[in-house]
Amino acid sequence: MLVAAGGFLWATTTAESKLAAEYETHHFGMAIPWPLSPEEVEALGEHEGGAADEAALERALERGRHLVSARYGCSECHGADFGGGVMIDDPAMGRLFGPNLTLGEGSVTRDFTATDWDRTVRHGVRRDGRPSLMPCEDFFAMSDRELSDLVSFIRSLPPVDRTMPGSSLGPVGKVMVATGKFRLSATLLADHDAPHALEAPPPAVTPEFGAHLAQVCSGCHRQGFEGGPIAQGPPDWAPATNLTPHEEGLAGYTFEQFEKVMREGTKPNGEHVAAPMTVVTPYAARMTDTEMQALWLFISTLEPRPTGR
Ligand code: HEC
Ligand code: HEC
Incomplete structure (x- = not known):
């Protein structure tokens, strides 16, 4: 009994100290939406001012839509409408909710900068520097342009008014974090300073x-x-x-x-x-x-x- 209580105390403090660690990530800039290249602007021919921006946005939305529908499953946890969803809701494991990413009431991303998006999605680090509970190691290799396209697309979605509760770990979840069975994504990235690829390799059968x-x-x-x-x-x-x-x-x-x-x-x-x-x-x-x-x-x-x- 005492041993179990001691073990649980250990797990709680260990998990809490892991969750309270602070991570420095690089400051990061990217254009949202991703602009046309000089060649692409030239290919537009004679055009009105603003037409290049419009073409850039249209293309970013099209690419972003494809990324979320075929490649990156954000909506598995953030809801089909991106207004918030459930990852795990279990008293023992924890209650992990994907927050509202649209611009409606309850949005957590309304004033996100490029650095905030980069940290959350490609580093597993929250805005305040603490590790996020979002498993995002699958997104580490996302290129700048893909991230920019995703953000353009997410921002264009109809605003959803929904406030999701904060995420927290249950007793089993804490033991899993403490023992390293559930590894926080931020701990899996060896170098939080390494530059990201600007663009993915060109889409071709290579x-x-x-x-x-x-x-x-x-x-x-x-x-x-x-x-x-x-x-x-x-x-x-x-x-x-x-x-x-x-x-x-x-x-x-x-x-x-x-x-x-x-x-x-x-x-x-x-x-x-x-x-x-x-x-x-x-x-x-x-x-x-x-x-x-x-x-x-x-x-x-x-x-x-x-x-x-
Ligand atoms: C969330 C975890 C997960 C992800 C992500 C995932 N897989 Fe799988 N995959 C599995 C599991 C589990 C099985 C075994 C399923 C079974 O036994 O029926 C499997 C089976 C397969 C199979 C074999 C089916 C067979 O004939 O036995 C292929 C092929 C495959 N995955 C390809 C992929 C590819 C390619 C990707 C990335 C685009 C991918 N998987 C992403 C979990 C995953
Ligand atoms: C497996 C489930 C899952 C997937 C897939 C997922 N998320 Fe998350 N996401 C979460 C959870 C859980 C949180 C809350 C984390 C926390 O509170 O520590 C979160 C939080 C966030 C946040 C808010 C961070 C903050 O500081 O409040 C953003 C932004 C985000 N996710 C974007 C994305 C994007 C973009 C994708 C797709 C590329 C994605 N997520 C895929 C589960 C997921």
């Missing part, structure tokens, strides 16, 4: 573009894509498949089989994929053919590796 797309898979399928039990997930999640061309992984898979798993969630043996891969397939269904092929090119040419333990 291993470089495929590698960029595959960043969002590595949170579950691991950095080396060897799969295995998912470190950050609850125990009932299926282990992530080994995505390398190893006999324990995707050796023998064809592009057609890969595309069917990704877009429809149907495996070659006819079964439906298990959770949490089920979260991914509705997004992947909206990837362009170029994205799907680039992803496959990258994955199918990985070094074969045995499955992670």
Whole structure:
């Protein structure tokens, strides 16, 4: 009894000190919306003042819409309307809510600067310098232009009036943070000063573009894509498949089989994929053919590796 109480006290203080740590990140600027290049302005030909800004905004919105519908699942936790949503609501684990990102009543992002967006999304650090509970390691490799496009799109959404409660960890959540089972994203980024890529590799069927797309898979399928039990997930999640061309992984898979798993969630043996891969397939269904092929090119040419333990 005493031991359990002592352990819990340890977990609470350890988790609290981890959550109270302060992180310095770089100050960061980016244009929102992302401007046209000089060549693109030239390609507009004779144009009225303001037309280049309008064209830039239109393009940013189109790209941002694609990013949130096919690539980055912000709405899984921030709600389909981006007005706030639930990540976990469990008294033991914690109550983690994605706050309202629109400009309505209850918005937390209304006066966000580029630095604030950068910190939150690509560093896991809140505005006040403390670590965020948002798992964002999948977004670390997002380019400046993608972040700018996302922000343009989110700001253009209809304002939603909704105030989400603050997030807090329950007893089990605190133990998981204290013991390092749930790793705060801010602790996973080795260098909070490192510059980000200005632009993603150009969208084409190349291993470089495929590698960029595959960043969002590595949170579950691991950095080396060897799969295995998912470190950050609850125990009932299926282990992530080994995505390398190893006999324990995707050796023998064809592009057609890969595309069917990704877009429809149907495996070659006819079964439906298990959770949490089920979260991914509705997004992947909206990837362009170029994205799907680039992803496959990258994955199918990985070094074969045995499955992670
Ligand atoms: C797995 C769930 C999840 C996903 C996916 C997610 N978020 Fe979050 N987000 C959260 C939670 C939980 C919080 C609250 C964190 C806290 O209070 O420490 C949060 C907070 C935020 C905040 C507010 C930070 C602040 O200082 O108040 C912003 C901005 C944000 N998220 C943007 C995004 C964007 C953009 C995406 C997509 C690229 C995204 N989130 C994807 C769960 C998520
Ligand atoms: C939230 C965690 C998660 C993310 C993110 C994720 N996966 Fe998965 N994936 C899984 C799990 C778990 C399985 C195993 C599902 C099963 O056993 O049915 C899986 C299975 C697969 C399979 C194999 C299905 C089969 O035939 O057995 C492929 C292919 C795959 N994922 C590709 C991807 C790609 C590509 C991405 C990134 C775009 C991705 N996954 C992102 C968790 C994830």
